[in-house]
Amino acid sequence: MKGKVTVRLKAGVLDVEGKAIEGALAKLGFNGVGAVRVGKVFEVELAETDPAAAKAALTAMAKGLLANPVMETFEVALEPG
Amino acid sequence: MKGKVTVRLKAGVLDVEGKAIEGALAKLGFNGVGAVRVGKVFEVELAETDPAAAKAALTAMAKGLLANPVMETFEVALEPG
């Protein structure tokens, strides 16, 4: 089974990379671009076959390692198939 | 409208970060974890309201800036709502 953990910066945290990309997009001539936020996706292959257990494992990984609760929020999902 | 560009390393390209995370997850006692691949998500606010035009803009941004065609592939999507 394949799972996915998406990690994003919390709303109040300044996204320095996102800001730089906004600027670069504007310079490249892309108009009408508002805020850009940058996050990470971790795609994880799991031996687990039970969806609920797999989701629980992904959540534990996110809490324990993949996301930093001081600055980040996360979301887990299973890949279809 | 809000769009999303997901950028991933191409299949043959070594994911050094993913490899390090695999090792760390194993040490933390997560068993049955296979390969971990790390990607990025860019969430972009767009003034554009036409879905087809928005997707085209996201694709252009991905090609021009957000993804590195030598090593990465990308995927664009519009956020519901």
Add this chain to the structure above:
Amino acid sequence: MGQRQPQPPYDAEILRGHGLTPAEYARVEALLGRAPTWPELGVFSVMWSEHCAYKSSRVHLKRLPTTGPQVVQGPGENAGAIDGGDGWAVVFKMESHNHPSFIEPYQGAATGVGGILRDVFTMGARPIALLNALRFGRPEHPKTPHLVSGVVAGIGGYGNCIGVPTVGGDVMFDASYDGNILVNAFALGVAPKDRIFLGVAEGVGNPVFYVGSKTGRDGIHGATMASEEFSEGSEEKRPTVQVGDPFTEKLLLEACLDVMAEDILVGVQDMGAAGLTSSSCEMASRAGSGLVLHLDRVPMREQGMVPYELLLSESQERMLMVCARGKEARLIELVSRWGLDVCQVGEVTETGRFVCTWDGETVVDVPVAALVDEAPVYDRPQSPAPPAACVEALPEPSSVGKALLDLLGRPTIASKRWVYEQYDHMVRTGTVVRPGAGDAAVVRLPQTRRGIALSVDCNGRYCKLDPFVGGALAVVESALNVACVGARPQAITDCLNFASPERPEVMWQFAQAIDGIAAACRALDAPVVSGNVSLYNETNGVGIHPTPMIGMVGLLEDASTAVGSAWPAGRSLVLLGGAMPAFGGSEYLLMQGHALAGPLPDLDLPAARALIDLLLAAHGAGLVEAAHDASEGGLAVAVAEGCIQGDVGARVDLGATALALFGEAIGRVVVATGDAEALLARAQAAGVPARRLGFTGGDRLTLAGTDAALPVQALRAAWEGAFPAVVEG
């Protein structure tokens, strides 16, 4: 083997794809007495590539001087070494990663640094310093900002992470590099003199170990790619890029040094270009032995890999070790502690053959000599390039002050702070003279009072105008830089970047440059201990300027006596050296919108030698408080740079003509001294032309006889602002 692969006879397309001419392929068949298997074809292709076989350059490289009492290890090994004193060997080498960096600037530059570091720690030396020499196209070329940012980030990304300080370098911009940038990385390490490790596969029956990262499909055909000129299509071809993993390299470095601290290894070599193939063949060749590799045992990153790929992969951060029999368990224990893959993949044999098996079946069986000694060597035709046009005179600037500010703002001359502040240049707490602080970097020789001085230099424009003179001047400039901080030049490494050797004019440039370098090395007693050749730096028939980069290493008895290039206040400025300036190839010439033209600055090797000896004697006598050689931009720029760095003004008489102020010559050094009389007396005794230029003090630079009376702040703004403007717009 289950996978379909091409079988002989191979068509012309396949052979071309492997960089083999019909004649070369015929020779392969003659040497084998049969057609090569598919993996054998791959092996010949990389071993006979320009990159591995030096087939166009070898006949010329022989003319370089490579011996001297200071030489501990000359060319031919993974890196060269000199005697650093107190039982230390100083190990160094420079290498190019030009093509990969143009395709993927971050990873290309990063893996260039990774590769040169492995060359140094393969010898048993702990790397303590990195330098980088970069050449980019015109600042206004649309690709330049992206290439500069990517290359600099990649060099920093690798060196910072592995914890080796990047202490210096060199950056120049010129249209000739528009389609072919140069990324040359230099690494220096130190080892106990009696514990240098060589790349030899000795001792029949000794096990051969694979250590480090797993093998993937990265950069297959990288070595042949590095030997081919770019064509329109190659940006699209985009071979799988090698990705650097400095973290793994750090583990590999520590693991290797742990292993090397004990008597475990017979020989060791990193897997660089052409990976497993070249490391094993070269080790067998040096020892006159044979080698068998069981390819199915190689740690693999991907499924379905075949012998051809395993042999040609350029995955990074891997080493091949020949272990003494009976020491296998200890080797495995030491490497495993660092969490790295280690496994026995073969043995040393007495057959003189390179044999590879796959699930018990022999897939490669080739005489090592056929791959190494029988590799083609060409003395390619040469024809002299037509002599360059010469400028008779250039208009005097309407304002000297403005011309000086404009020159300081030329990206080639401007401050490189934007670059070196992205490099950790202080880790390991050995950096005595930091980038930007002196003409050469100085690092301490661990556990001693001694210092090692390093500099990389080459002006491709001079080499384009006259490759002999240009090559010699590159050596002279690097030696002067080292002498300016107070170090005696010892030896060089070179990285010879040229266009296609198949063009007689380029081949002539190459041969001339070699002769110029050789002459200067002899005159300065600084032999060549290591180096690298990068050919085919051209796109669609347009070549780069010949750019034989020189990395000079010097030694100081006492690192604490090193001096920088910042003028102190209240001192005399004295010019040492009488080289005659010229406009040829100068920054001033190009700034006038003029095409590249001669005449070149003077080359006088005995005078350069005398100047270096004088500088070192004066330094020893405490007469040199700061020193800066005049190079790009000429004398006025050299004086101004010292003012900016020292945050002090000066009142000097440099002459009032554009030629005196901005003409270029290699062989002139400005020294700040507290005792000008004594310095001038020494110069006279040594037969070195010298003259007093003026004094430092105040907060503006005044050039006598001109309109220039510029606040140091204005000089700084021009000099510091230009580089960020190129990259960040």
Add this chain to the structure above:
Amino acid sequence: MRVAVVSFPGSNCDDDCVRVVGEVLGRTAYKVWHADHDLQGPDLVILPGGFSYGDYLRCGAISAHAPIMADVADFARRGGAVLGICNGFQILTEAGLLPGALHRNAGLHFICRDVHLRVEGLATPFTAGLAGRVLKVPVAHHDGNYHADADTLARLEGDGQVVLRYCHPDGVVDAAANPNGSLGHIAGIASAAGNVVGMMPHPERCAEPLLGNTDGLAFFQAALQTLGG
């Protein structure tokens, strides 16, 4: 004084810290392996700079889970003095031994240069007696941009836990002197009890005359005094 310097895979400044304590100050310093569980009775533990685990995922995130960190946490809980420098600071925040987090520099570049620091806040083993001093110390990092939520920040400020701030040579604190965009121009903080300190700048890099600057020695000398020679 016995100083344990923890080596994680990818630590680069462990030897540099050992050198200052051992060779410059003539005290005992030794390296401790991340995978072991033995601090060997130190008076002070240093988590050194570098790129542990390649800075992959987030700086310090993987090291924060190393076996030795349980012992470091224990040592800290009992009041032991712990100094995290650069990557060591990142590890301390990831391990929850210090509040907040360090993220990407505002300029997005790695930055290596001298900065000035103003010492303030509560007296820690590393800053005791230095309050009000301005010291020149180099930084070398990609992720030194300190972040904490508003409540945490207010608490840090209120309790004197901000112990180092980026400033100009004359001590003036402002954005122009801040190399990385960190909130409150914070360069270093202490735990509530003051015994755990994290700082982005590298005092071990400026503790010898040969290197042209000895300001960094002040932190080590303060530790010598507070921790009993």
